[in-house]
Amino acid sequence: MTGLVKFAGGFAIAAMIAAMPLVAGAAEDPKDVIDYREHIMKTLDAQTAALGMIVSTQVTDENLVAHTEAIAITAKQALASFKLNVPGGESKPEVWKNWPDFEKRMNEFVEKTDKLAKSAKTGGVPVVMEQMVDALTCKGCHDVYREKK
C-alpha cells in the first residue's frame, strides 16, 4: 500500500508541475535572475539602437540581417528569462500579476521579430523599415510593465 500511495503521490506532483505556468529555477538567487534578465534587455536595447542607426542611414547596412537575427534570438531569451518568475529590477509586479497578457505580448514580440529577420534577408532595409515599428513593440510593453526610471 505504501508503495502505491508513493506512486500516486508521484503522479500528482508530476501533474502539478506540468500545469504550472511559471517554474522558478531550482536554486537560483533572485538577484542573479534579475541581473540575467537585465543582460538580455541590454542586448535588445543595444541591437535595436544599432538597427535604428542603419535604418536612419547613419551607418552602413552591412549588418542589417545580423541585427535583426540577434534581436529575434534575444526576444526568445527574454521570454524565457521572465518565465523564471522573479519580480524585481525594473520589472513591475504586473508582469507576473497579468502574466497571460504579458506572455501574449512577448510571444507576439518573438513571432514578429522572427518574421522581421526573415524579411531582412530578402527585402533589405526597405522591408525592415516597413515592418520594424510593428515588430519592435518595446515601448508598448515598457509603458505598462517597466518601472519608470
Added chain:
Amino acid sequence: MTGLVKFAGGFAIAAMIAAMPLVAGAAEDPKDVIDYREHIMKTLDAQTAALGMIVSTQVTDENLVAHTEAIAITAKQALASFKLNVPGGESKPEVWKNWPDFEKRMNEFVEKTDKLAKSAKTGGVPVVMEQMVDALTCKGCHDVYREKK
C-alpha cells in the same frame, strides 16, 4: 601619351583601392560609427555575461544555445563595425595601425564563436564549458586594443 598616363594612373588607383584593408563609410559621421560599434560591444558584453551565468549554474540553461548564437552573430557585426575605419571611443589607434593582427584575431573570434554555437546545440553546457575559454578571446584583444578605463 596623356591618355596612357591617365589610364595607367587609373589602374594604379584601382590597385591601391583593392589593396586597402579598410574602406570608410560613404558619408558617416565618425561619432555615429563609434556609437554603433559600442552598441555591438555592449551586446557582446551582455551576452557573454549571460552565458557566464548559465555556465556557473547561477541561472537555468534554457537559453544556452540562444546566447552562443547571439554571440556568434554579434562577433560578425563587430568585425564589420571596425572595418568602417573610424578610430576613437575605447579603441586604441593600434586597432588600425596593426590592422592585419587585429583582423586575424577578430576572424578567429568569428570562427570560434560560430563553432561554439554549433557545439552548444549538440553538446550542451559541458561542451560550452570546454570550448568557451578558447572561443571568447575578449580579454586578449581588449588588453592590447582597448583603452583602459
